[in-house]
Amino acid sequence: MDTPRFLKAIRREPVDTTPVWFMRQAGRYMAEYRALRQRYSLLEICRQPDLATEVTLQPVRRIDVDAAILFSDLLVPLEPMGLPFDFIKGEGPQLEHPVQSAADVDALVRFEPRDALAHVLTAIRQIKGELGALPLIGFAGAPFTLASYAIEGGHSNNFARTKSLMYGDPAAWHRLCALLADVVSDYLLAQIEAGVDVVQVFDSWVGALNASDYREFALPHTQRIFEAVRGRAPSIHFGTGTGSILEELRDAGGDVVGVDWRIPIDVAWTRIGFDRGVQGNLDPTLLLGPVERMLQQVDDVLDRVDGRPGHIFNLGHGILPSTPVEHVQMLAQYVHSTGARGQ
Amino acid sequence: MDTPRFLKAIRREPVDTTPVWFMRQAGRYMAEYRALRQRYSLLEICRQPDLATEVTLQPVRRIDVDAAILFSDLLVPLEPMGLPFDFIKGEGPQLEHPVQSAADVDALVRFEPRDALAHVLTAIRQIKGELGALPLIGFAGAPFTLASYAIEGGHSNNFARTKSLMYGDPAAWHRLCALLADVVSDYLLAQIEAGVDVVQVFDSWVGALNASDYREFALPHTQRIFEAVRGRAPSIHFGTGTGSILEELRDAGGDVVGVDWRIPIDVAWTRIGFDRGVQGNLDPTLLLGPVERMLQQVDDVLDRVDGRPGHIFNLGHGILPSTPVEHVQMLAQYVHSTGARGQ
Numbered sequence: 001m002d003t004p005r006f007l008k009a010i011r012r013e014p015v016d017t018t019p020v021w022f023m024r025q026a027g028r029y030m031a032e033y034r035a036l037r038q039r040y041s042l043l044e045i046c047r048q049p050d051l052a053t054e055v056t057l058q059p060v061r062r063i064d065v066d067a068a069i070l071f072s073d074l075l076v077p078l079e080p081m082g083l084p085f086d087f088i089k090g091e092g093p094q095l096e097h098p099v100q101s102a103a104d105v106d107a108l109v110r111f112e113p114r115d116a117l118a119h120v121l122t123a124i125r126q127i128k129g130e131l132g133a134l135p136l137i138g139f140a141g142a143p144f145t146l147a148s149y150a151i152e153g154g155h156s157n158n159f160a161r162t163k164s165l166m167y168g169d170p171a172a173w174h175r176l177c178a179l180l181a182d183v184v185s186d187y188l189l190a191q192i193e194a195g196v197d198v199v200q201v202f203d204s205w206v207g208a209l210n211a212s213d214y215r216e217f218a219l220p221h222t223q224r225i226f227e228a229v230r231g232r233a234p235s236i237h238f239g240t241g242t243g244s245i246l247e248e249l250r251d252a253g254g255d256v257v258g259v260d261w262r263i264p265i266d267v268a269w270t271r272i273g274f275d276r277g278v279q280g281n282l283d284p285t286l287l288l289g290p291v292e293r294m295l296q297q298v299d300d301v302l303d304r305v306d307g308r309p310g311h312i313f314n315l316g317h318g319i320l321p322s323t324p325v326e327h328v329q330m331l332a333q334y335v336h337s338t339g340a341r342g343q
Numbered sequence: 344m345d346t347p348r349f350l351k352a353i354r355r356e357p358v359d360t361t362p363v364w365f366m367r368q369a370g371r372y373m374a375e376y377r378a379l380r381q382r383y384s385l386l387e388i389c390r391q392p393d394l395a396t397e398v399t400l401q402p403v404r405r406i407d408v409d410a411a412i413l414f415s416d417l418l419v420p421l422e423p424m425g426l427p428f429d430f431i432k433g434e435g436p437q438l439e440h441p442v443q444s445a446a447d448v449d450a451l452v453r454f455e456p457r458d459a460l461a462h463v464l465t466a467i468r469q470i471k472g473e474l475g476a477l478p479l480i481g482f483a484g485a486p487f488t489l490a491s492y493a494i495e496g497g498h499s500n501n502f503a504r505t506k507s508l509m510y511g512d513p514a515a516w517h518r519l520c521a522l523l524a525d526v527v528s529d530y531l532l533a534q535i536e537a538g539v540d541v542v543q544v545f546d547s548w549v550g551a552l553n554a555s556d557y558r559e560f561a562l563p564h565t566q567r568i569f570e571a572v573r574g575r576a577p578s579i580h581f582g583t584g585t586g587s588i589l590e591e592l593r594d595a596g597g598d599v600v601g602v603d604w605r606i607p608i609d610v611a612w613t614r615i616g617f618d619r620g621v622q623g624n625l626d627p628t629l630l631l632g633p634v635e636r637m638l639q640q641v642d643d644v645l646d647r648v649d650g651r652p653g654h655i656f657n658l659g660h661g662i663l664p665s666t667p668v669e670h671v672q673m674l675a676q677y678v679h680s681t682g683a684r685g686q
């Protein structure tokens with residue numbers, strides 16, 4: 001059986017056409033997901049393997065993607081560490097007791113994901129049974145982004161509490177991030193053992209740091225995660241707003257580095273280096289329409305990549321809830337019909 | 344009388360030491376401001392010249408800054424255009440009827456700021472009477488940032504509605520931004536006529552755009568504002584998250600270009616060009632403490648600037664409400680004691 005083009009692209013091997021998948025390809029923009037959410041909360045879907053399996057497969061049935069991604073949430077490992085949370089309608093995640101001090105950090109625990117998150121691993125095995133040859137992506141958050149949720153208690157605009165702990169008690173910060181690196185490494189290795197083909201590390205909010213702070217406070221911890229999974233599964237390193245720290249993200253690790261829409265993909269790839277793959281970088285807002293502009297920008301991305309092996313087409317961030325599913329379908333087909341033109 | 348060092352720095356003339364002021368130097372981190380806010384709403388302070396004067400002067404009395412900045416809000420010109428709003432506790436600004444269509448755009452009006460915003464101009468004249476030689480900064484929002492508030496109805500994390508109008512109905516977008524450029528130009532010229540010495544244009548959220556979109560959707564409108572004020576008052580062009588569009592911001596205009604903390608100030612200045620000044624770029628979170636790290640980072644900024652004329656010390660964004668006022672005082676003194684070491 002041929003190696004799927006998604007896995008070939010991660011290895012920077014030539015492909016018949018550009019592989020494509022979408023962050024949040026399972027989610028609120030799909031009617032079948034919204035129907036399920038009428039009956040189940042987000043956490044219920046994350047916790048019940050049959051529901052997580054169903055939601056993971058929904059986009060695979062409708063959209064010509066080259067990979068599935070496990071349906072789950074970045075915050076899932078926080079609860080067994082000692083940080084329970086819930087999702088508040090219209091406000092996103094909310095932790096019951098955010099980390100406020102060194103003592104709070106030291107109360108957190110490393111846990112066995114094969115026990116505490118067995119439901120996720122069951123979902124992975126079920127999904128793999130349904131997917132056939134289509135690769136499955138597992139994922140987890142990077143220490144900076146997970147620490148920001150742990151400390152802020154939810155989304156933040158300025159990461160004031162996060163940076164306040166980081167600058168104010170660097171020892172506690174490093175203990176927290178070292179623990180998160182352990183937890184995420186354990187979790188990703190368990191996901192790989194359960195069957196995921198590739199892992200993506202989401203450092204969604206790390207663009208709030210400059211290069212100097214990234215090297216001091218984030219890089220060593222993220223690097224340990226990529227070292228832990230090296231040789232076990234290929235890896236993708238994702239962030240947004242990272243135009244000033246692309247070299248630092250690359251140095252932290254990842255066979256493929258994600259790039260958002262703020263920087264042209266060829267400029268980003270040159271800075272990252274051609275010994276890595278790149279993933280991205282369409283602005284998710286373009287999928288709201290009009291279709292002509294969306295496809296023009298796809299052409300621009302593919303022109304800039306110019307057939308160089310190692311590009312995975314994706315958005316710069318997740319699909320927006322108001323996106324018409326037809327646009328996503330059209331986009332995947334268009335990438336396949338015109339991608340890897342240099343081959 | 345000597346020209347104040349703040350004005351000298353804008354002209355890239357040698358100064359005795361580095362001038363410093365702070366975005367949101369008047370505001371919630373000051374006890375005297377919070378005391379006033381017990382009795383008056385934010386909009387009442389903006390609308391009553393005596394209150395706006397008092398709040399503008401509060402930091403000048405306590406902190407060794409080289410300029411005052413008019414206390415007001417970016418959204419103030421929206422109401423006389425036809426977009427009333429209020430500030431909702433804990434949620435920020437909220438427009439009553441956000442712009443949703445081309446028809447909504449065409450219902451907006453250009454207005455005479457000497458009538459509709461006479462209270463702001465009265466405040467400026469009063470403040471100037473109190474300030475003596477200390478320069479006063481006037482300000483307004485740039486079209487992209489103001490359009491984002493007009494369309495989203497408040498703060499946004501992804502600017503989905505804003506970009507949806509921008510991509511989906513470019514003609515309506517350009518009409519909206521052309522009107523905003525007229526409104527802001529009128530307003531800044533009226534502020535200059537009333538006595539402000541310098542104007543700052545805030546494009547706070549423009550870092551959501553890439554260079555290509557900035558050139559198409561934002562630059563022409565922002566440029567018209569800087570052309571309108573040219574020769575009337577020196578200008579500062581501010582944005583955050585602009586590491587991928589610094590050259591574009593420069594091309595849009597401004598005697599001085601603001602730089603946030605995500606990019607080293609010497610790297611940014613080289614890209615902007617030494618025929619412009621720069622303002623920034625300390626991370627506001629550093630002011631939460633510890634003081635040693637804050638001052639180390641001040642040293643880093645000043646080392647990178649290396650005494651080149653044309654640097655105004657500031658933060659990368661506004662002072663955070665939880666900032667101890669003593670840290671702000673210490674920071675201003677420290678900049679003055681060690682700044683412009685190359686002179």
